[in-house]
Amino acid sequence: MSTPQRTLHLNAFLMSTGHHEASWRLPESNPRASTDITHYQNLARIAERGTFDSIFFADSPVIFGDVGRRPAGKLEPTVLLTAIAAATEKIGLIATASTTYNDPFNLARRFASVDWVSGGRAGWNVVTTAGPEAAQNFGIDDQPAHATRYERAAEFLDVAAKLWDSWQDDAVLADKEAGIWADSAKVRPIDHDGKHFRVRGPLNVPRSPQGRPVIVQAGSSENGKGLAAKYAEAVFTAQQTLEGAQSFYADVKSRAVALGRRAESIKILPGIVPVIASTEAEALRLERELDQLIRPEYARVELAKTLRVAPEDLPLDRQLPAELPDEDSIEGAKSRYTLIVELARCEKLTVRQLIGRLGGGRGHLTFAGTPDQVADAIQLWFENGAADGFNIMPAVLPSGLETFVDSVVPVLRRRGLFRSEYSGNTLRDHYGLERPANHRVEAALFDSAAS
């Protein structure tokens, strides 16, 4: 029996004018892109031309930092992706939504609706949302503790799965002759009664084309990896080195396998910020040009907040203070905190240099080079146990995505690493993920529990 060839997966992580915080200041950029749906529809069509598996939007129900710094204000992701669904045909559509600041019934319904409207292209990046600022938009003074947020997230996913499965796939009879629209024995309450939620059900949307949306997760803390191992079908991660990425990849896959899942049922996609030019020198020049447009006074305030120190304790041309809080004491974005501190310490960066690095990829790997050099890096990680694919984070949009699609994708196709056309229609088809069986009929709630 021959093993089908393993295929690279590419997700386009989109963000207004690009991931570089100063990208909106470039002459080519539309600084009002963040509320312009045609901008996003155009980006999605470019990614679809490049046969990407999916596009993805980060999200949080709050404004971070100073609105002077960069385009703030984001369209709500399920609305945004629905508008994009109408302008595309094949590409998968992944929206971020918080388990801490949503109700399972409403959110499960919204994702089922996006899955119907898009013909089976919906994915949900599950986040627990760090920070007191978001909590205060929902009547809470401070964020729930990290462990509590993850406990709620796990129960939220259980409830959502039960709701998505509350209609059997063949529940709708549409029997005009007998006058019976659906079989009421196949549309049942879920009667969930747990620590965080009590939900009767059934959902008021029939089971969607994919059965359930694809579950994506992006936290790399211990709790985050635990949640991913049980529930996630794709994981986005920030990794700076091949060794670090290999270790993360092995860790998450083995945790999933320990829970009875197949290693292939969870795809790992590190983020890269490709800065592409015809020569490496030109690529580095582009990168420096962008960094010079950063206004460090905005960035320093936010860095200080993340590190829980005062801005004046971070002189721009010195390294981070020797004394910083322990990761254990951080109740917010734990893995992001650790990543920033390690990056600064390992590379002995000044605050100004650190801000430049974070301003480009916010901790993700920035790779500047020619199309072949970028393809080499992708291939190296893909073939050496570090990645099943990549989360492509263009510094500038749409140009960075266009350049990637027109110059790197053809190289990856020539090397036989990446598809030249879509072979399926759903996000699950693209990622090579099975359509989940309905647990009411034939399986456990999650495949991990079926072992």
Place this chain on the structure above:
Amino acid sequence: MSTPQRTLHLNAFLMSTGHHEASWRLPESNPRASTDITHYQNLARIAERGTFDSIFFADSPVIFGDVGRRPAGKLEPTVLLTAIAAATEKIGLIATASTTYNDPFNLARRFASVDWVSGGRAGWNVVTTAGPEAAQNFGIDDQPAHATRYERAAEFLDVAAKLWDSWQDDAVLADKEAGIWADSAKVRPIDHDGKHFRVRGPLNVPRSPQGRPVIVQAGSSENGKGLAAKYAEAVFTAQQTLEGAQSFYADVKSRAVALGRRAESIKILPGIVPVIASTEAEALRLERELDQLIRPEYARVELAKTLRVAPEDLPLDRQLPAELPDEDSIEGAKSRYTLIVELARCEKLTVRQLIGRLGGGRGHLTFAGTPDQVADAIQLWFENGAADGFNIMPAVLPSGLETFVDSVVPVLRRRGLFRSEYSGNTLRDHYGLERPANHRVEAALFDSAAS
């Protein structure tokens, strides 16, 4: 000074295969329409061809009754309308959402997003959602009391308005040269601290094209009329007679005027179910044909639930029991309860006849006749203080809407009652409603408070 001519407003109230509960059983109907986005996009294009002001979807976060009876399961309305926005250009898009089972921050954001994506075509039909079944999908055993739901709804609308106004219209500077994206003095927290909600803000979406979505309300109880008088810009209502409609119209307008609003700032649209044919006899035949497809055993169970009696207390061929609960004791859909009981008593209907009437228009006025007769009825109500326009509820979709657009709309246009083309681009333009000033800058939170 000449007064600009008063123009009729038409809203298409859409519902899968039509408002008649048996419409899905007709040979022409697609019984899987409720999850087919192309069905809805087609309906919206038909309504737009008829230069309707808007389309509208009812909604509740629950399944009512037996899924055997009629197409159950509905796409979430903000997702549904976004997909329709992408397939249309001018028509307004009104989604129903519950103030009892949503958070103000998330919902305000979603409507602002739909308004951006549609270029200023969003409206929100505010409902408080009756019934314990919905409550049980959100961890609550029974619905909050009627008065509590309306109190929460009023505060919810205050919070939403504050969030929509949390960005001034000129907050985004997009100043590339200076490196300042938005003026942080014009994007401010709302710091709302009320009985039901504490919300810090600002919203994470800039002020949308319409400033705020158009606020629609459809409850006709005392609390409902009070909420409408203060907040609503359009009111949907079920009225069976010209006299009843005139009295409702005068009541709501005078309540609004008493609060300092102009009478024109609130549009009243009674619902009608038009059954149109080339002769009156043919129209009546169509209506009977549909009624014969109703399976009364489904409908009786739900009628019994609404009336708070046992199904066996409602023999099909007898009138309603003499003893029924008082409206005052109903904590659910008060105005619907009263409407049903009054309809049955006034017209001395048997349970079977009542079910037929409710199955067609669920209490709204069913009008069967030729295009001229339907136009006559519309004109009569419009010109005699009963309506600013109508909520058109076709019994069968898409054919009932097509017939209305192709046969009744031309008559209304010839009589100078209705537009032949859109003169504006937003829902506010169509309804002749002003774009609300930002209360942070120049006005009270609602115009009623500005008197």
